[in-house]
Amino acid sequence: xxxxxxxxxxxxxxxxxxxxxxxxxxxxxxxxxxxxxxxxxxxxxxxxxxxxxxxxxxxxxxxxxxxxxxxxxxxxxxxxxxxxxxxxxxxxxxxxxxxxxxxxxxxxxxxxxxxxxxxxxxxxxxxxxxxxxxxxxxxxxxxxxxxxxxxxxxxxxxxxxxxxxxxxxxxxxxxxxxxxxxxxxxxxxxxxxxxxxxxxxxxxxxxxxxxxxxxxxxxxxxxxxxxxxxxxxxxxxxxxxxxxxxxxxxxxxxxxxxxxxxxxxxxxxxxxxxxxxxxxxxxxxxxxxxxxxxxxxxxxxxxxxxxxxxxxxxxxxxxxxxxxxxxxxxxxxxxxxxxxxxxxxxxxxxxxxxxxxxxxxxxxxxxxxxxxxxxxxxxxxxxxxxxxxxxxxxxxxxxxxxxxxxxxxxxxxxxxxxxxxxxxxxxxxxxxxxxxxxxxx
Ligand code: ATP
Numbered sequence: 001x002x003x004x005x006x007x008x009x010x011x012x013x014x015x016x017x018x019x020x021x022x023x024x025x026x027x028x029x030x031x032x033x034x035x036x037x038x039x040x041x042x043x044x045x046x047x048x049x050x051x052x053x054x055x056x057x058x059x060x061x062x063x064x065x066x067x068x069x070x071x072x073x074x075x076x077x078x079x080x081x082x083x084x085x086x087x088x089x090x091x092x093x094x095x096x097x098x099x100x101x102x103x104x105x106x107x108x109x110x111x112x113x114x115x116x117x118x119x120x121x122x123x124x125x126x127x128x129x130x131x132x133x134x135x136x137x138x139x140x141x142x143x144x145x146x147x148x149x150x151x152x153x154x155x156x157x158x159x160x161x162x163x164x165x166x167x168x169x170x171x172x173x174x175x176x177x178x179x180x181x182x183x184x185x186x187x188x189x190x191x192x193x194x195x196x197x198x199x200x201x202x203x204x205x206x207x208x209x210x211x212x213x214x215x216x217x218x219x220x221x222x223x224x225x226x227x228x229x230x231x232x233x234x235x236x237x238x239x240x241x242x243x244x245x246x247x248x249x250x251x252x253x254x255x256x257x258x259x260x261x262x263x264x265x266x267x268x269x270x271x272x273x274x275x276x277x278x279x280x281x282x283x284x285x286x287x288x289x290x291x292x293x294x295x296x297x298x299x300x301x302x303x304x305x306x307x308x309x310x311x312x313x314x315x316x317x318x319x320x321x322x323x324x325x326x327x328x329x330x331x332x333x334x335x336x337x338x339x340x341x342x343x344x345x346x347x348x349x350x351x352x353x354x355x356x357x358x359x360x361x362x363x364x365x366x367x368x369x370x371x372x373x374x375x376x377x378x379x380x381x382x383x384x385x386x387x388x389x390x391x392x393x394x395x396x397x398x399x400x401x402x403x404x405x406x407x408x409x410x411x412x413x414x415x416x417x418x419x420x421x422x423x424x425x426x427x428x429x430x431x432x433x434x435x436x437x438x439x440x441x
Contacts, residue, residue, distance in 0.1 A: 057149025
């Protein structure tokens with residue numbers, strides 16, 4: 001967290017006012033990292049597939065959507081209040097001793113006995129009002145998942161894109177949940193971004209597609225460069241399954257705070273489309289042109305968090321290690337480095353004139369101007385070269401380009417590799433080509 005702030009990945013929202021609980025802002029490097037992850041997802045889910053279309057539905061939706069989806073009645077956590085100190089807890093908070101609502105229950109904050117209420121259901125959706133009048137009829141919700149925007153548009157997309165089942169719709173966008181126990185940095189926040197894909201299939205084929213998407217998604221996650229031993233599957237048991245799901249697997253990562261989900265693959269059956277058909281009174285079934293059968297498609301969902309995936313990538317890349325050799329002072333030196341996959345790194349290279357004289361800045365600026373037409377690059381002429389390398393190590397920048405005394409003589413520069421610390425000498429005019437090759441993948 002300290003590195004994320006220091007280097008400009010993530011800041012607390014409204015920090016100068018003391019911060020807003022579990023809401024975070026992405027700084028100059030964070031916005032690039034998250035964008036690279038989202039673009040990679042979009043490329044693999046939409047552009048590289050003939051059977052998936054993209055969508056960007058609005059955050060605000062008709063309130064009946066959330067009745068049909070089950071969120072008004074079912075998207076709740078049981079909460080208890082302390083009548084003495086007025087604090088509120090999840091009923092399953094492990095710090096609570098005794099049974100809430102009974103005299104033996106003890107408040108984990110003020111320690112009073114018998115002051116905890118019996119659990120009451122609390123809805124996690126954010127409410128707001130549409131239009132000028134703040135009355136019950138004007139209540140609408142900030143969407144708690146992007147999926148519903150896909151379901152209510154499924155016929156629009158099907159008809160306009162001329163897709164046939166099986167096909168999918170993908171969307172990246174914000175979702176909001178009034179989480180009761182948020183925390184762990186950007187792991188659980190109240191405003192977050194989801195990358196969701198709903199795949200519509202013929203009933204009976206959903207198990208096969210479910211397995212297909214499980215394999216695809218794990219392979220995509222591994223493609224982010226995450227270490228194998230930090231990844232595992234977790235199948236939901238009966239108690240964990242969401243109100244809509246028949247089967248569900250999470251991809252979990254071993255965070256510093258334990259194994260936790262960052263993506264889910266869900267078999268949602270025809271739950272959502274059937275309910276929308278019922279509540280909206282509009283036919284949402286599909287006529288199979290080959291067999292003339294009518295059916296409501298089953299849905300296999302892949303649902304990932306862009307913020308949680310960013311956290312996985314950051315945690316997995318973070319290393320503290322000893323540097324030896326030329327770059328280290330006598331006896332070695334500690335460095336913090338983000339070993340980000342180069343294609344995900346916010347900055348692809350940094351340009352360093354060794355000193356600010358003897359024609360080095362001029363050449364360095366020329367190279368920087370040339371590079372930034374192709375990549376996101378950084379120019380740094382402040383402080384010792386060692387300090388500049390360390391700053392870029394912390395930013396996860398894979399290449400450092402140094403313009404030294406020799407450069408102005410023979411128009412070559414050194415390119416330092418963040419991970420191996422090896423330096424190659426490259427002709428100044430070939431740096432773009434060199435980096436393009438290195439950054440592929
Ligand atoms: P959890 O049990 O951790 O709250 P969930 O099972 O409710 O998650 P889903 O509804 O399946 O999560 O959401 C799919 C994905 O959306 C999650 O894997 C996660 O990456 C992301 N996500 C969900 N809630 C949050 C949140 N409060 N903050 C950040 N990301 C979230």
